[in-house]
Amino acid sequence: MPADSPDTPVIEIRDLHKCYGPLEVLKGVDLVAPRGHVVSLIGSSGSGKSTLLRCCNLLEDSQQGEVRFEGEAVRWKGQGLERHPADRAQVTRIRTNLSMVFQQFNLWAHLTILQNVMEAPVTVLKRDPKEVEERARHYLAKVGIAEKADAWPAQLSGGQQQRAAIARALCMEPRALLFDEPTSALDPELEQEVVRVIKALADEGRTMLLVTHDMKLAADCSDHVIFLHQGLVEEEGPPATLFGNPQSERLRGFLSATAA
């Protein structure tokens, strides 16, 4: 399929193996994120969800298998510590287009919220600051914190900081958003404000990969859910099937444990 076809998946992973020393964390995982779809990754702690997400935007390398971004194969070269993606321009392109939202927000403490949102488009992508500021303010309004533009991160609640981190990811105008447990660091009442933003983005038809412990969030926003167990896809499918009629004993056990 040509890379510019609308049917080309934004992310496609085939038979991915990832080891940390002797520990094989991913043991041959496939994942396809078609344009406009939300794919959620669920599974027990240590099953490899975050590692898989990090392999998508080259924060981690892999030992075997293939990662494709919009049909373009990502190549690595070298051995061990020398191993690196072959093409630096490709890394920038992929990291820019697969914007990540982390569990711990990772805002710069010495920059205001507006400056945080503007930072990468201006310094990395060399976009016009005036145009970026307009976009940044638009996205801050979209996540409901327009009035916090001039505040410092420490002056915001956790939920507001996470919404600022989402505005920062959006301001890169990425092809897909990668969420790594975006609500796990939040108190339950603050969690809901972030959940609302993520659901609104899913309703807009954005392509997203979502690692989450929140089964309700996965059920409500996903087109496809993948249940990982010890580095392998144990079961996957549309949320209604996966949550409504789980087939494997492990998934049934996992769902009843998380519902408890």
Ligand SMILES: Nc1ncnc2c1ncn2[C@@H]1O[C@H](COP(=O)(O)OP(=O)(O)OP(=O)(O)O)[C@@H](O)[C@H]1O
């Ligand atoms: N940088 C690293 N070096 C060594 N081992 C690592 C590293 N990162 C992750 N691991 C190990 O890889 C395994 C998978 O970790 P990963 O964070 O992908 O799991 P997870 O499913 O996202 O877990 P959680 O839900 O707790 O975040 C774990 O055993 C973890 O200890």
